[in-house]
Amino acid sequence: MNLSSGMQTLDWCVFGATVVGLISLLIYCQRFSRSISDFLSASRCAGRYLLCVAQGAISWDVIGAVAVFEMFYEAGFTSQWWAMLTGPTGLILSLFGWVTYRLRETRCYTVAQFFEVRYSRRFRICAGIITWLSGVVNFGIFPAISIRFIMFFCQFPEHVMLGGVNVDVYLVLLIGYVTMASSFAIFGGQIAIMITDFVQAAICNLSFIAFIFFIFKLGDWDISGGMVSWDQMSKALDMAKPGMSQVNPYDCSKLPDFNMWYFLIGIFGSIYGRGTWQGSMGYASAALTPHESKMAGLLGTWRGLTMSLLLTLFPLAVIVFMRCPEFAPLKEAIEARLLLVESPQLRSQGLVPVAMSLVLPVGMVGLFLSVMFAGMVSTDDSYMHSWGSIFVQDVLMPFKKKPFTPEQHLLALRLSIVGVGIFAVAFSYFFRQTEYIFMFFAITGAIISGAGAVMIGGLYWKYGTTLAAWVAYLLGSVLAVSGIILQQVWRFKDGSGLAKFLNDTFHWEWVANNMTKFPLNGRVMSFYIMLCCLAAYVGISLLQHALKKAQVFNLDKMLHRGIYDVHNEHQTQGKTRFWERLLGFTPEFSFGDKCISIASIVWTVGWFLVFLIFTIAYFAGASTIDGVFSGGVSQEGWKLLWKWKLYIILVLGVTCTLWLAAGGVVDMIKLFRRLKTMVRNDADNGSVRDGSNAE
Numbered sequence: 018m019n020l021s022s023g024m025q026t027l028d029w030c031v032f033g034a035t036v037v038g039l040i041s042l043l044i045y046c047q048r049f050s051r052s053i054s055d056f057l058s059a060s061r062c063a064g065r066y067l068l069c070v071a072q073g074a075i076s077w078d079v080i081g082a083v084a085v086f087e088m089f090y091e092a093g094f095t096s097q098w099w100a101m102l103t104g105p106t107g108l109i110l111s112l113f114g115w116v117t118y119r120l121r122e123t124r125c126y127t128v129a130q131f132f133e134v135r136y137s138r139r140f141r142i143c144a145g146i147i148t149w150l151s152g153v154v155n156f157g158i159f160p161a162i163s164i165r166f167i168m169f170f171c172q173f174p175e176h177v178m179l180g181g182v183n184v185d186v187y188l189v190l191l192i193g194y195v196t197m198a199s200s201f202a203i204f205g206g207q208i209a210i211m212i213t214d215f216v217q218a219a220i221c222n223l224s225f226i227a228f229i230f231f232i233f234k235l236g237d238w239d240i241s242g243g244m245v246s247w248d249q250m251s252k253a254l255d256m257a258k259p260g261m262s263q264v265n266p267y268d269c270s271k272l273p274d275f276n277m278w279y280f281l282i283g284i285f286g287s288i289y290g291r292g293t294w295q296g297s298m299g300y301a302s303a304a305l306t307p308h309e310s311k312m313a314g315l316l317g318t319w320r321g322l323t324m325s326l327l328l329t330l331f332p333l334a335v336i337v338f339m340r341c342p343e344f345a346p347l348k349e350a351i352e353a354r355l356l357l358v359e360s361p362q363l364r365s366q367g368l369v370p371v372a373m374s375l376v377l378p379v380g381m382v383g384l385f386l387s388v389m390f391a392g393m394v395s396t397d398d399s400y401m402h403s404w405g406s407i408f409v410q411d412v413l414m415p416f417k418k419k420p421f422t423p424e425q426h427l428l429a430l431r432l433s434i435v436g437v438g439i440f441a442v443a444f445s446y447f448f449r450q451t452e453y454i455f456m457f458f459a460i461t462g463a464i465i466s467g468a469g470a471v472m473i474g475g476l477y478w479k480y481g482t483t484l485a486a487w488v489a490y491l492l493g494s495v496l497a498v499s500g501i502i503l504q505q506v507w508r509f510k511d512g513s514g515l516a517k518f519l520n521d522t523f524h525w526e527w528v529a530n531n532m533t534k535f536p537l538n539g540r541v542m543s544f545y546i547m548l549c550c551l552a553a554y555v556g557i558s559l560l561q562h563a564l565k566k567a568q569v570f571n572l573d574k575m576l577h578r579g580i581y582d583v584h585n586e587h588q589t590q591g592k593t594r595f596w597e598r599l600l601g602f603t604p605e606f607s608f609g610d611k612c613i614s615i616a617s618i619v620w621t622v623g624w625f626l627v628f629l630i631f632t633i634a635y636f637a638g639a640s641t642i643d644g645v646f647s648g649g650v651s652q653e654g655w656k657l658l659w660k661w662k663l664y665i666i667l668v669l670g671v672t673c674t675l676w677l678a679a680g681g682v683v684d685m686i687k688l689f690r691r692l693k694t695m696v697r698n699d700a701d702n703g704s705v706r707d708g709s710n711a712e
Contacts, residue, residue: 028383093263145411
């Protein structure tokens with residue numbers, strides 16, 4: 018096997034062309050950003066396809082990709098098995114527009130602005146501060162993971178000597194990258210972010226197809242000349258240790274983190290916390306209408322097919338490289354490279370990128386780096402834009418007695434984004450990461466665990482009270498911060514820490530059994546926190562109404578419904594049948610909208626039925642044709658399921674990638690036309706003018 022020698026001239030040319038193209042697109046989009054509304058939400062002019070594809074770019078980022086690589090290398094296909102349970106949940110939430118539809122109806126730019134409309138100005142300030150702190154801490158490791166990936170992939174050294182000075186390569190790349198990513202958010206606002214995200218996502222999806230055909234041999238058809246065949250994958254997966262199966266989801270009891278409970282908690286969290294995380298808040302308010310926002314969510318069912326396939330095949334190929342004897346030279350080269358990395362957690366994150374940098378050919382190395390860089394920028398500029406905007410809108414503005422002028426407001430937003438970038442550089446450089454990436458996300462996101470109860474209660478329950486919102490929100494923050502501190506001080510490298518202190522002092526058995534790692538990971542901890550916040554919100558609200566000290570809130574006015582629909586955003590003409598209402602169809606659904614929704618339902622429910630059939634067969638010990646089920650589901654039966662799932666997703670993924678890209682181009686043209694002719698309203702800047710409603 019010929020191993021790659023790293024980035025060559027052609028690769029650097031491909032990467033350079035990507036960077037130049039993104040900067041050129043930013044310069045073009047900048048001319049359309051003329052108002053606060055443009056900067057914050059593209060003046061609510063985005064169509065469904067543009068929103069869908071552009072938001073997909075946020076889900077394709079280096080930190081997310083590395084996190085999935087970590088999870089799949091650890092758990093294999095079993096992680097996808099439990100993820101099948103999340104499909105119906107996500108579909109139902111999208112069909113009925115759970116939280117997102119009503120949040121768009123409020124016409125609020127941020128969740129905290131909605132909190133002022135629903136609860137009070139003081140609560141908005143408190144929630145804005147906590148949300149901002151949670152967001153910037155969560156975002157703090159994004160640049161770190163991204164730059165580490167670049168260093169692993171490009172084979173950059175940790176330090177170089179320049180003019181007798183020992184230069185920290187990681188720090189230099191970190192500062193340069195954050196400067197570039199923040200520039201997209203500063204100069205173009207949500208318009209530039211959304212357009213560049215769309216273009217990046219469309220190019221990335223097409224590139225994914227090329228990578229898939231390079232890696233994967235298509236069985237007996239082998240038209241791709243790929244590196245790894247299914248037989249090799251099958252052999253490598255069989256080498257997993259007992260109790261840590263990577264194909265049988267019911268034989269993975271020894272997987273401590275990415276097991277069944279990890280995904281079940283994720284399902285609960287997706288319902289409870291929908292719409293509360295504001296890392297891409299500009300997209301939440303950018304839709305042309307609430308219905309377009311709902312349809313963008315439904316189209317998301319088809320958006321990520323090729324990406325999910327790539328995120329499966331890359332770590333799956335690395336499993337083959339590390340286990341099959343025919344790839345022994347490659348395994349040695351990978352291990353030799355990783356030995357240069359001191360931290361076990363960083364070695365885990367670097368495994369897949371190091372392997373890909375060694376096996377991809379010239380030209381494709383540069384393309385892969387370009388795709389990953391595009392994902393980095395699309396995610397990080399959205400996050401910096403969101404957290405910078407939230408600081409101004411929800412932390413700074415409520416304290417100002419004299420409103421900003423439009424020019425002052427834009428300047429404040431841009432300076433705030435710069436501040437987020439500076440924090441990200443410092444945090445990425447100094448923070449000590451001790452957990453899997455997804456676990457870090459879970460616990461930092463738990464800082465705003467109370468927001469789920471406050472959001473759902475505020476949008477759907479007219480009896481929710483302001484006091485209940487305060488208690489739930491602050492309770493979630495206190496519990497989550499306590500969890501972060503415990504995880505950081507539980508055990509240090511030298512063996513000291515809180516666990517050793519407690520064990521030496523009190524000789525507690527449960528501490529002694531968990532000396533190396535805090536007994537609750539971030540996912541489990543966040544689940545308990547969510548339950549506590551929900552109970553607090555409901556209990557206090559009911560108690561206040563029982564004591565007759567609370568007023569019933571006017572939801573119709575807040576949601577601009579009925580006589581309050583001054584913007585004419587709701588279509589009320591036409592009737593719907595019972596089965597249509599059951600599926601969440603409203604008079605706004607066209608025939609094409611219904612077809613898209615039904616196709617999404619069939620796809621999602623189909624895989625859920627597969628989940629049920631295999632589960633019943635496994636525990637019932639049924640027998641059927643071809644030996645797929647025999648005394649439960651055999652190892653070969655599980656592998657056959659995963660094989661055909663890969664092929665089906667490949668065919669649909671290519672088709673849907675082209676369809677969504679074409680629709681996004683049409684929406685992008687319409688967006689520019691609207692922005693050219695629309696009349697801006699300077700008063701539409703996120704202020705709550707009468708204390709009870711948004712502009």
